[in-house]
Amino acid sequence: xxxxxxxxxxxxxxxxxxxxxxxxxxxxxxxxxxxxxxxxxxxxxxxxxxxxxxxxxxxxxxxxxxxxxxxxxxxxxxxxxxxxxxxxxxxxxxxxxxxxxxxxxxxxxxxxxxxxxxxxxxxxxxxxxxxxxxxxxxxxxxxxxxxxxxxxxxxxxxxxxxxxxxxxxxxxxxxxxxxxxxxxxxxxxxxxxxxxxxxxxxxxxxxxxxxxxxxxxxxxxxxxxxxxxxxxxxxxxxxxxxxxxxxxxxxxxxxxxxxxxxxxxxxxxxxxxxxxxxxxxxxxxxxxxxxxxxxxxxxxxxxxxxxxxxxxxxxxxx
Amino acid sequence: xxxxxxxxxxxxxxxxxxxxxxxxxxxxxxxxxxxxxxxxxxxxxxxxxxxxxxxxxxxxxxxxxxxxxxxxxxxxxxxxxxxxxxxxxxxxxxxxxxxxxxxxxxxxxxxxxxxxxxxxxxxxxxxxxxxxxxxxxxxxxxxxxxxxxxxxxxxxxxxxxxxxxxxxxxxxxxxxxxxxxxxxxxxxxxxxxxxxxxxxxxxxxxxxxxxxxxxxxxxxxxxxxxxxxxxxxxxxxxxxxxxxxxxxxxxxxxxxxxxxxxxxxxxxxxxxxxxxxx
Numbered sequence: 001x002x003x004x005x006x007x008x009x010x011x012x013x014x015x016x017x018x019x020x021x022x023x024x025x026x027x028x029x030x031x032x033x034x035x036x037x038x039x040x041x042x043x044x045x046x047x048x049x050x051x052x053x054x055x056x057x058x059x060x061x062x063x064x065x066x067x068x069x070x071x072x073x074x075x076x077x078x079x080x081x082x083x084x085x086x087x088x089x090x091x092x093x094x095x096x097x098x099x100x101x102x103x104x105x106x107x108x109x110x111x112x113x114x115x116x117x118x119x120x121x122x123x124x125x126x127x128x129x130x131x132x133x134x135x136x137x138x139x140x141x142x143x144x145x146x147x148x149x150x151x152x153x154x155x156x157x158x159x160x161x162x163x164x165x166x167x168x169x170x171x172x173x174x175x176x177x178x179x180x181x182x183x184x185x186x187x188x189x190x191x192x193x194x195x196x197x198x199x200x201x202x203x204x205x206x207x208x209x210x211x212x213x214x215x216x217x218x219x220x221x222x223x224x225x226x227x228x229x230x231x232x233x234x235x236x237x238x239x240x241x242x243x244x245x246x247x248x249x250x251x252x253x254x255x256x257x258x259x260x261x262x263x264x265x266x267x268x269x270x271x272x273x274x275x276x277x278x279x280x281x282x283x284x285x286x287x288x289x290x291x292x293x294x295x296x297x298x299x300x301x302x303x304x305x306x307x308x309x310x311x312x313x314x315x316x317x318x
Numbered sequence: 319x320x321x322x323x324x325x326x327x328x329x330x331x332x333x334x335x336x337x338x339x340x341x342x343x344x345x346x347x348x349x350x351x352x353x354x355x356x357x358x359x360x361x362x363x364x365x366x367x368x369x370x371x372x373x374x375x376x377x378x379x380x381x382x383x384x385x386x387x388x389x390x391x392x393x394x395x396x397x398x399x400x401x402x403x404x405x406x407x408x409x410x411x412x413x414x415x416x417x418x419x420x421x422x423x424x425x426x427x428x429x430x431x432x433x434x435x436x437x438x439x440x441x442x443x444x445x446x447x448x449x450x451x452x453x454x455x456x457x458x459x460x461x462x463x464x465x466x467x468x469x470x471x472x473x474x475x476x477x478x479x480x481x482x483x484x485x486x487x488x489x490x491x492x493x494x495x496x497x498x499x500x501x502x503x504x505x506x507x508x509x510x511x512x513x514x515x516x517x518x519x520x521x522x523x524x525x526x527x528x529x530x531x532x533x534x535x536x537x538x539x540x541x542x543x544x545x546x547x548x549x550x551x552x553x554x555x556x557x558x559x560x561x562x563x564x565x566x567x568x569x570x571x572x573x574x575x576x577x578x579x580x581x582x583x584x585x586x587x588x589x590x591x592x593x594x595x596x
Contacts, residue, residue, distance in 0.1 A: 034452075058448070061482075066441045066475035073445020076423075076431060077453075078376065097472075100435045101442055105423060 003195050005179045007214055011150075012175040015208075016114035018153035019171050020045025023082065024052045025154075026161045033161060036071050036083040038064045043173075044084040044114045064089045068097035068111070075107040080161060083109060087116035087129035087170060091136055102166050103141045110160045111136075112169040116146075117258035118286055118303055119174040119208060124293035130286045133206075134263020136168040137236045143189065144236040146170040148210035151180035152233055155187035163189070172258075174296045176208045192239040194246065198228035201252035201318070203310075204243065206232045206265045209256040212300070215307035220314060227314070238268045244277040253281035254314055258305050261285040282317040284310055319362055321531040322594060327398055328358040329591045332560045333584065334394030334407045340580040342411035345419070348570040350391035352495040352528065352555040353462060357381075357395040359534040360460055367457065370401045373427040379457050380430045380446050384439025384473075385464035385493060386420040387572065392429065393417050401428040437470025439463070440490060444476045447488040447548075458542070462491045466498030468509050474519065480548045481520030488548040489541045490521070493528065495557035497568040516550035528555035562586050 027033050027049060036058045041047040050057035060067040064085050071081040083090070090113040091098065102109045113132060120128045136144045145160070145167065147153040153171060160167040179195075195210065196217055205213035210231045217227040228246055232239070247253050253273065257265040266283035273279045286303060300306045304313055331354045339345035360381060361368055367378030383392050390410065397404045402416075409415035416425040420434025430446075433439040443461035450457050463473060480488050492512060500506045509515070513523045522544045526537035534553070541549035557571070558564025561583040575583055 055452070060479060061475075063472075063475035063479070065438075065472045066444070066479060069438050069441020069472070069476065070445035070448060070479065073431070073442035073447075074449045075445075076442065077446050077449035079449055079452075096435060097438055097441075101432070101438050105432045 003193055004181060005195050005214060006181070007179060007218070009177040011178045013150040013178060014173055014175045015147055015150065015153040015171040016045045016173060018150040019112060019114065019157055020048035022154040022157035023049040026158060027053045027056065030080055030161055032078055033080045033082070034058060034074060036060055036067050036081055038062055038067050038085045038089065040085055046084050064094040065097045068094045069101050071109045072101040072105060072107045075109045081109050082112045084112045084114065086127060087113035087132040088127055091132040092129060095135055099139050103139045106141050106165055108164050110167045110169060112171065114171040115173045116170045117172060117207065118291045118299050118305065119172050119258055119296040121173065121296035121299060122293050125290040128291035130260040130291065131263065132170060133235055133259050133265070134267070137263065137268065141166055142236065143167045143234070145234050146207045147233050148207055148231055149176060149180055150178045151182045151185050152187060155185060156233065159187050159189055170207065172208055174208065177211050179211050179214065190234045190237045190239050192242040193231040193233070194228060194242065195231050196227070196229040198226040199250060200226045201254060201314070202228045202230060202246040202250045203254045203256060204230045204232050204265060204269050205256040206235065207258060209258055209305060212305065212307045212310055213256045216310035216314065219307065219311045225318065232265060235265060235268050238272055240272045240276060243269055243272045247273060247277045247279040251279065253279050254317065255281060255283050255285070256305070256310055257285045258300070259285055261287060282313065284313050324358055324362060324531045326591070326594050327362055328355045329560070329587055329594065331358060331391065331394040331398050333587050334397055334404060335390040336561065336575065336580065336583045336587065338390045338393060338407040338410035338417070339574045341408040343574045344411055345390055345574055346387040346572045347390065347574070348497070348557040348564060349385060349464060349493060349495065350388045351559045351561060351564065352557045353388055353391050353493045354559065355529050355531065356462065356491055356493065356534065356553055357391050359531060359538065361395050361399050363535070364538045365460065368399065370399065370428065373401065377455060377457055380443070380459045382431045382439045382443040382459070382461040383421055383433050384443070384461050385436065385467050386433030386439060389419065389421050392421055396428040436464070436467045437472035440473055440476040443488060444480045444485065447480065447485040448483060450487050451485065458487050458489065460489050460491065462493060465492055465494045465496065465509060466503050468492065469507055477516065477519040477521065484546050485548045486545050489538070489551060490548065491551045491553055493555050494552050495555040497557045497566070497571065499568065499571050501568050512552050520547055522547050522549045524549060524551045526551050526553045528553035529559060560587055560590060
């Protein structure tokens with residue numbers, strides 16, 4: 001059964017904002033929940049939590065490696081730390097701290113990174129982290145979640161707070177359409193969601209590319225091409241059953257991510273396909289290159305990560 | 319516990335270090351031997367709530383071996399304290415052992431934090447100290463760092479934060495044996511002056527002799543009594559302390575004695591033990 005989605009684009013919110021708001025609600029529920037930041041509280045939106053619980057918000061200054069270690073120490077004493085920075089610094093600069101003091105120890109730390117992907121926009125290549133999913137996916141014990149909208153982001157944060165162990169959460173800077181229904185949506189870790197049923201090909205999408213892929217599917221439908229769209233919110237563990245069931249049905253796959261095509265969604269889906277249901281899969285994402293400055297919308301268009309670009313690439317593929 | 323009893327425990331711990339590293343045919347004896355007296359003092363005198371029957375007591379004092387390669391001294395100390403049988407020290411670094419090359423908190427009760435990658439342990443100790451302050455608990459947190467390890471930038475990130483937050487429940491001990499893998503720390507990339515560095519990060523700084531229990535007692539007592547700032551104890555030590563041919567020799571940083579060397583090392587330590595009994 002596919003899920004009813006809202007493609008009007010009327011209501012938009014950045015998932016970093018959803019994250020900040022979700023933390024406040026969870027702060028009430030879990031007295032042991034603490035939030036760490038590295039001088040980016042205004043940008044990561046942990047300032048929303050800071051205003052509600054100033055004594056439980058820990059600004060570590062511009063020192064992400066130390067922040068991850070402090071988070072691990074806090075977790076070892078029973079706290080539930082959410083450690084936030086931009087994806088570049090949380091997973092890049094502090095990669096080894098996340099690997100060794102959070103994942104290897106299996107401590108209850110949530111690495112919640114914002115400003116992921118090319119949609120960071122104007123800050124350019126140094127801040128556009130298109131490698132975070134790849135990095136986090138390769139670490140044992142790490143659960144990797146990339147929500148597609150406000151509804152899913154809030155639900156994922158709530159799930160992470162309740163789960164005991166390390167989790168990587170990926171959020172974006174850009175305001176994106178709210179497509180899921182808050183009243184009926186239930187987040188089930190690992191379980192990919194078929195948002196649109198189709199028979200001609202399967203588009204696997206993650207994060208903000210879920211909306212763009214649904215819009216691309218609409219365009220394809222106008223030409224009689226019936227695309228299935230699957231929202232892969234959890235990249236690890238990956239939902240092998242849903243992926244293979246869909247690929248077996250349609251016989252063709254496409255992955256869409258605002259992330260490098262090396263190590264992210266394309267890799268995750270291809271690994272499943274290669275192992276269980278060999279299928280030709282087209283990667284749509286950031287090729288093996290660095291990004292550049294520009295408004296997020298223009299960059300998504302330039303890298304063919306908006307609905308038109310996805311449509312175009314799929315047409316060539318078919 | 320008097321100094322003689324402490325010296326006896328420290329000597330037994332040194333034997334455990336040599337036995338483990340010899341059995342493993344690998345490991346880090348130099349920096350383990352240099353810090354054996356510090357760990358003896360911590361585990362037999364200074365730290366509260368250390369109980370093999372209740373290793374996860376939330377109110378216990380915590381110890382983080384930031385210089386995680388000195389795992390043999392932590393293991394030998396925990397064994398001496400009764401956390402596990404001393405025979406298990408011979409499983410060091412072997413497949414399936416709880417005694418990993420670097421300490422693993424999920425495998426061995428008594429290990430408060432997994433460490434090994436240099437520079438990272440101190441940050442976790444800071445997190446523990448911060449949790450203690452947030453929860454208004456009285457436990458104290460101790461972290462042992464190497465004098466080569468503090469070349470890592472993360473150490474100073476952690477110190478900046480600890481000083482800023484006035485974490486007076488945190489004591490950092492620097493095992494100042496003066497040698498790192500590539501040689502004299504002052505020649506490789508000098509971290510000196512140590513005291514002024516820590517002072518400028520808003521630490522109370524104490525100099526101590528890492529092999530004199532009275533000196534260690536004075537230092538840890540002052541640290542405990544110091545309010546409003548964390549303490550750094552710069553403990554001057556001898557790398558390889560207790561084993562004649564390992565003393566002050568960087569070559570023994572990460573090398574195991576062969577059978578012949580093992581016999582000499584154990585004889586050295588037996589003689590020290592015999593003198594203590596006189």
